[in-house]
Amino acid sequence: MDKQDSNAAPDEQPAFEVTRRTVIETGTTALLLSTLPRAAFAAGLPDGDEPSPPAVKVQLRINGHFHSLMLDPRTTLLDALREHLALTGSKKGCDHGQCGACTVLIEGRRINSCLTLTVMHDGQSITTVEGLALGDDLHPVQAAFVEHDGFQCGYCTSGQICSAIGMLAESQSGMPSYVTKDLAQPATELTDAEIRERMSGNICRCAAYPNIVAAIKQAGGMPT
Amino acid sequence: MKAFTYQRAETAEHAAAAAVKPGAKIIAGGTNLLDLMKLQVETPSKLVDINRLSLDKIEDTADGGLRIGTLVRNSDLAADRRVRQRYGVLSRALLAGASAQLRNKATTGGNLLQRTRCYYFYDVTKPCNKRSPGSGCAALAGFNRIHAILGASEHCIATHPSDMAVAMRALDAKVETVDSEGHARIIPIEELHRLPGKTPETETSLKPGEIITSVTLPPPPPGVQVYRKVRDRASYAFALVSVAAIVDTVHGRIRSARLAFGGLAPKPWRSARAEQTLVNASANTTTFNATADAVLEGARGFGGNDFKIPLTRRTLHSVLAEMTRA
Numbered sequence: 001m002d003k004q005d006s007n008a009a010p011d012e013q014p015a016f017e018v019t020r021r022t023v024i025e026t027g028t029t030a031l032l033l034s035t036l037p038r039a040a041f042a043a044g045l046p047d048g049d050e051p052s053p054p055a056v057k058v059q060l061r062i063n064g065h066f067h068s069l070m071l072d073p074r075t076t077l078l079d080a081l082r083e084h085l086a087l088t089g090s091k092k093g094c095d096h097g098q099c100g101a102c103t104v105l106i107e108g109r110r111i112n113s114c115l116t117l118t119v120m121h122d123g124q125s126i127t128t129v130e131g132l133a134l135g136d137d138l139h140p141v142q143a144a145f146v147e148h149d150g151f152q153c154g155y156c157t158s159g160q161i162c163s164a165i166g167m168l169a170e171s172q173s174g175m176p177s178y179v180t181k182d183l184a185q186p187a188t189e190l191t192d193a194e195i196r197e198r199m200s201g202n203i204c205r206c207a208a209y210p211n212i213v214a215a216i217k218q219a220g221g222m223p224t
Numbered sequence: 225m226k227a228f229t230y231q232r233a234e235t236a237e238h239a240a241a242a243a244v245k246p247g248a249k250i251i252a253g254g255t256n257l258l259d260l261m262k263l264q265v266e267t268p269s270k271l272v273d274i275n276r277l278s279l280d281k282i283e284d285t286a287d288g289g290l291r292i293g294t295l296v297r298n299s300d301l302a303a304d305r306r307v308r309q310r311y312g313v314l315s316r317a318l319l320a321g322a323s324a325q326l327r328n329k330a331t332t333g334g335n336l337l338q339r340t341r342c343y344y345f346y347d348v349t350k351p352c353n354k355r356s357p358g359s360g361c362a363a364l365a366g367f368n369r370i371h372a373i374l375g376a377s378e379h380c381i382a383t384h385p386s387d388m389a390v391a392m393r394a395l396d397a398k399v400e401t402v403d404s405e406g407h408a409r410i411i412p413i414e415e416l417h418r419l420p421g422k423t424p425e426t427e428t429s430l431k432p433g434e435i436i437t438s439v440t441l442p443p444p445p446p447g448v449q450v451y452r453k454v455r456d457r458a459s460y461a462f463a464l465v466s467v468a469a470i471v472d473t474v475h476g477r478i479r480s481a482r483l484a485f486g487g488l489a490p491k492p493w494r495s496a497r498a499e500q501t502l503v504n505a506s507a508n509t510t511t512f513n514a515t516a517d518a519v520l521e522g523a524r525g526f527g528g529n530d531f532k533i534p535l536t537r538r539t540l541h542s543v544l545a546e547m548t549r550a
Contacts, residue, residue, distance in 0.1 A: 053228060073230040073271070103325055110324065110328060111325050112325045115255045116255075116258065116329065119273075166324070167324060175302075175303040177319055178316070183309075184308060196459075197458075200459035200460040
């Protein structure tokens with residue numbers, strides 16, 4: 001899953017691109033980022049004059065690059081990615097694990113990055129949407145989303161794509177779903193119903209669902 | 225989120241000793257705890273992370289059952305070949321809960337100990353005897369569509385939200401724990417969750433600091449296993465009513481039956497009297513009516529959730545008819 005994060009997204013804002021480039025340039029060496037002021041905002045509700053708890057050191061491998069961070073232990077993985085590493089591809093939708101916009105892959109498995117603390121993942125490998133393409137070559141799931149127009153506003157898309165990649169791996173490993181007819185069967189055909197059930201943790205407010213399903217079927221090697 | 229200090233536990237005993245301190249909380253998957261901490265429903269001063277403990281295995285037991293480590297993720301438990309083949313009701317219940325992302329993170333022990341999704345428990349500006357003992361219950365006269373019709377009290381009508389626990393109740397699971405002094409004990413699942421009575425803030429029989437280390441399943445009872453979940457949308461929603469049923473039928477006559485219900489009560493609900501109505505009975509509407517009467521004995525709606533009484537009856541009829549069809 002880990003690939004070189006060598007290309008910035010084409011629609012990235014210039015201000016972010018500078019930050020992103022800084023991260024990329026130093027990404028192959030240990031990068032020590034101190035807690036940014038905005039992290040206090042990102043950590044949740046304001047707590048008056050309460051002092052911040054001591055920062056904790058967290059080492060992560062993100063999209064193939066090693067990072068060492070000093071973080072307030074309250075920092076969710078999503079806030080670490082967005083606010084400390086300027087990896088803003090993972091989106092904050094509900095911030096309560098209900099919408100799926102923050103979906104990333106940890107050791108290849110999809111999770112909601114808003115509902116986990118960064119410090120709980122010390123030493124682990126994380127793949128975000130920024131780490132999927134190889135240079136200018138899109139990941140097959142990214143390419144399928146483009147081909148099938150699997151989005152409208154695009155806010156949920158990075159979560160949908162990371163989730164779909166995790167879902168295809170789960171399906172290939174034989175994991176059943178709620179709509180799987182026969183639990184004893186080691187493998188399941190990825191029907192529309194299977195894809196819809198397995199992707200129900202990713203909400204699309206524009207309701208681009210038919211095209212998302214078509215994109216995933218193509219990426220999963222099913223007839224579309 | 226309130227400030228807390230973070231500690232990684234090395235052993236279960238170490239975790240229990242750390243968690244017994246006032247203000248300390250265990251964190252495993254964190255999918256429920258962090259949600260509540262962001263809303264300041266939960267405000268621990270210390271988090272004890274147990275994710276590095278080696279309690280993530282599913283093992284065969286000598287009696288032909290399974291021992292499930294407390295850190296086994298919901299998705300891994302649902303996908304385990306042995307669970308799928310012999311405890312289908314558990315696999316189905318797990319797959320009916322939450323989303324794939326949450327199931328990849330949520331743990332076995334954490335699922336059992338998750339908190340209610342009562343709207344007023346989640347809203348710190350509203351009275352809630354569970355969150356703030358003595359403040360009252362806003363759900364009694366409020367929006368109570370998702371609330372309990374069985375086992376509730378005038379102090380709390382919240383339901384337990386787990387699907388997994390309902391299947392485990394039908395399977396007579398046992399919960400293994402260790403306390404802050406290193407003593408292990410086994411708690412039958414029916415004794416793990418408590419009814420609210422006058423103390424809805426006390427939800428389980430666990431002592432302070434006592435942590436779940438594993439859940440054991442006895443060998444599966446004979447019969448067909450079904451988990452039926454009725455909810456407001458087809459996926460990714462909590463149960464209004466759910467039924468975990470294990471029924472053994474021979475030539476239209478029921479030999480044994482177990483029924484556990486979710487969405488109805490503050491704990492996974494079973495009725496021995498209801499199960500008794502099925503033993504040696506013919507599988508027909510008259511029998512199923514008697515079973516539903518027994519399950520719903522003492523059921524009480526609070527306005528918004530009155531519909532759960534007929535919904536339970538109809539869901540039970542549907543499940544039993546499907547399971548006993550020749």
